[in-house]
Amino acid sequence: EAGVAQSPRYKIIEKRQSVAFWCNPISGHATLYWYQQILGQGPKLLIQFQNNGVVDDSQLPKDRFSAERLKGVDSTLKIQPAKLEDSAVYLCASSRQGVLQETQYFGPGTRLLVL
Amino acid sequence: GENVEQHPSTLSVQEGDSAVIKCTYSDSASNYFPWYKQELGKGPQLIIDIRSNVGEKKDQRIAVTLNKTAKHFSLHITETQPEDSAVYFCAAELQGGSEKLVFGKGTKLTVNP
Secondary structure, eight states, rough: OOOOOOEOOOEETTTOEEEEEEEOTTTTTOOOEEEEEESSOOEEEEEEETTEEEETTTTOOTTTTEETTTTOOOOOESSSSGGGGGOOOEEEEESSSTTOOOOEEEEEEEEEEOO | OEEEEEEEEEEEEEESOOEEEEEEETTOOOOOOEEEOOOOTTTTEEEEEETTSSSEEEEEEEEEEEEETTTTEEEEOOOOOGGGGGEEEEEEOOSSSOEEEOOOEEEEEEOOO
């Protein structure tokens, strides 16, 4: 079974520029998560999708971050414009149904550096 | 909301020794507590989890204990090996609406050969 795929693996941009990350979850997984992991901290949930609908985006800075999962499979996360404090690893995870006590499988992440 | 505290932030042990990492949580309704291992340049990988209807779970050299009354849970690694070196994260599932995981800040474990 192929794991969660993410691209790019690394990205360096200047502040005020825009950037987009892509995620392909495990085949058949209905639930997709985007996390932000700042250096030295645990992952923090940004947004959770169930199929192509948003379940939770309470911690997504909506003035600059957006995400979509149009066909209920792949997802993109965009930052526009980027700030220095957005430097972090952006992790995508998926689970089968997004129900209680279900395992989340993480991708390798995209490491973003904002200069 | 849920808050998860994890200690220690760094832990260094000799190969063969045991390692213990402790976490506390604030939401008494939480019922699911996974532990993830993150190696350099990789995403977190689930290594063991425990649900609130049990107090202890073991998988080879790894065990997790849960004390719901005190709202804390611990990861125990016995007979540590250099390949156990990584950052370990505990998490608690926040209930109500979305089944969201709240992570601790992580413990960097170094196993010295």
